[in-house]
Amino acid sequence: MSIELCKWYNNARSPVLLMIDDLANTWVDTNKDGTLHLGDDWGYHKNEKNSSFRYLNEMILKDFPQLKVTFFVPVGVRVGMLLKPLLTQVSEPMNADEGSKEFFKSIHQHPNFELAYHGTTHGKVGQRAVDFIQEWALFNSVDEALDTIRKGKDIYQDVIGINPSGGKYCGYTSNGYSDESIDQSGFSWWCRYWNRGISDGGKQEICGNDHNPLTNFDIKRFGSTAVIDIPSTLSGSILNGVLHRETTMKGIAKRVLKKILIRWKLREITYLLEHQLVISVQEHIAPSRDDGKRQSPNIFDDRKSLRGIFHYLEDKKVWYCTGSELADYVNLRDHVTVERINENTFILEHPASYRDQVISLKFSQYNIFQIRRPDDVIMDVREGYVNLPVMEGEYSIMKGGIR
Ligand SMILES: [Zn+2]
The missing domain is CATH 2.60.40 (Immunoglobulin-like)
Structure with a gap:
């Protein structure tokens, strides 16, 4: 009888992660009336009525208690999109006051949640949204990057009490100094690329240059400390085109077509399961932006799509985990x-x-x-x-x- 280590915990086909970007002490007043409307909030309004965190829990997570969420937090003053914004954005560091600290800490302490590192400000605004420079593209040396990461980790540490174990590049954007700054900062894992973007013709800087899905959608390592690179393999919005599609057809024909289309869309997930690859579902906590445009993907526009994805996974042999739980198992398996x-x-x-x-x-x-x-x-x-x-x-x- 042969004995082997399982690739994933509990002999799962795939690990499943819900990754939500830009939970921050920020909100955008989209109605210009000083009150909170659904979708405005990035975390500033904590668990209040109409807050995004409450929406996530009540409208999505409630029916999937096994699901785990890794939130990527810009820990400082998260900037907006424009130098001269069209809408008012309120933004504070995550340690601005006791109430904020308590809110973020309680999330991290929940067994189904983890707060990961996502820079300090997320970057630098310009005249137009396209002029935005992402945080890790701003650094002109490894030392400059290390210095900012140190300041960011101090804020995280002040709130959570420990260092973040992993994180993600803002806008998946990095330069020649970035990977070394992550390596030297002692992170155990990181998300470097929007790996799925390759199939949509995405740019190499953001998607990496691995065109083989069998390795592109699997764990990699980088740097002298062999930091675990967790790939971003699925957009939470994949079922939107199908679920929102309007057709002139009626009745059975419409239902049959819808079923076929959903199955066609879900083949992205089937492929990952068949090859024991990482299923990491990507989202943003809110659609609101201070330039009046909509941030996508986001949990509001993709609620039905997300529910469709997680219903599909319900009878599959998968392992729901956070980024750190995944990294810990991979390290164990490799040692x-x-x-x-x-x-x-x-x-x-x-x-x-x-x-x-x-x-x-x-x-x-x-x-x-x-x-x-x-x-x-x-x-x-x-x-x-x-x-x-x-x-x-x-x-x-x-x-x-x-x-
Ligand atoms: Zn982000």
Whole structure:
């Protein structure tokens, strides 16, 4: 019988992440009346009525309790789009006051949520929206980037109490100094590219240059500390074109067409599942912008699409995780090896720092049998896999119902 490490926790086909960009202490007064309307808020209004965080919880997450969300937070004063904005935008650092700190901290402490790093201001505004320069494109040296990251991490630390373990480039934009600044700042994981953008003819600076989907949609590493690069593989808006499409057809024909179109759209997800690749669904927390345009994708316009995606995944063997949970499992998997002592005994070779973390093992035998752990606890192996804590000592395979 062969024993292998599972690619993903719990022998899942794919890890599934909902990644929401630009949760920040910011809001845009789109109605110019000083009151909060749905979609205006980026996090400034916390969990109030009409706030985006409440909308996310009540309109999307409520029916998917297993789903985990990684929020990417610009920690300082998130800038708008224009030097002379058309709409008033209120923006504060995430540690502006006790109430703000409490709000952001409570999100990070929720077991289904994680706050990741997304720069300080997000960048620099210009005369027009197209003149916007993204944060990591502003730095003219590694030291300049490191300096800003240090200031940003201080703010994060002030609110959360620990350093952020991962993050994402603002607008997926980087320059020749960027990767080294992430590497040297001690991040465990990062999102560098809008990987899915390649198929839409996106620019190399934003999408990277890996055109092979089997590697482009999988975990990579970069830098001297082997930072884990989590790919961005799916837009939360994929079903919008189908769900909002108006046709002149009526009744059954319309329903059949809709079904076919949805299946056609969902093939992006099917491909990722079939090849055990990362399913990371990308969104923004709000559509509002101070230039009056709409930010997309966003959780308001994509509510039905998101619900469609997560309903589709309900009966699939997937692992719902945050960015840090994914990175931790990948590190564990890459540092543990199965050493066979004999047919029925094995040990898990590992550096001491990985002890007691849970690794998933799969076996070539599919019927139910047991494993006796080094601490004599007996665990069932079902459907050919088991989740085992990494321990010092021998694990024994017990066949034929011996207990
Ligand atoms: Zn952003």
